[in-house]
Amino acid sequence: MKRFLAIYIGTEAALERAQWKELDEEKREALVASGIKAWMEWGTANAAAIVDQGSPLGKTKRASAQGVTDIRNSVTGYVIVHAESHEAAAKLFENHPHFTIFPGDSVEIMECLPLPRR
Template sequence: MTDATKQKFLVLYLIPASVMGDWAKTDPTIRQAEEQKMQAAWGKWMGEHGKMIISTEVGGKTKRVTASGVSDTKNDIILCSLVEAESHDAAAKAFENHPHLQIPQSSIEIMYVRPMSGM
């Protein structure tokens, strides 16, 4: 499959807010050591799979828009990536052993992105 025929996928990296809150309270020495370990594992993963990543962005404050208006909200998304792969299964398989999954209760969701027609 060529780059022109690869499909695009949105990858969401999630951690429950309660886990993030607990992590912020962790002893800084322990937290720093764990973060360095994860950064090294992430670097290794990127060396093996980085070519599929188009972009990665860090999540921030969230706003919810409804018919009633705009409000502040929270969700479990901490990062998102746009990736290219031959199939949905191939994209998901690449993330099976991702270092993000070392975080308790974390998950990764991969969603097929199709072109929006008629706009």
């Protein structure tokens, strides 16, 4: 089995498209509750493939040759899964609650490659 990192992507544009901020509190709370339930169901259905459940992510700092700075990106969370192929890993996220209920943009899936050996 190969290991894959899946990152949840969310942008302000997705929030606007979903009109998430315009929803009244009761409607938004109902969507959040149904989204959490659906996410947990996704986790249960895919438990055998999940290596690390991951978590939501907070604010970002960038460390570079120029120093450390605060930045903003569209990565909102992650999970690590096992699958036979890249295609199989991606299929785990079809119709995921991140973008079918919550106002997320997408889930990006990439293989975790082995470190080169000397």
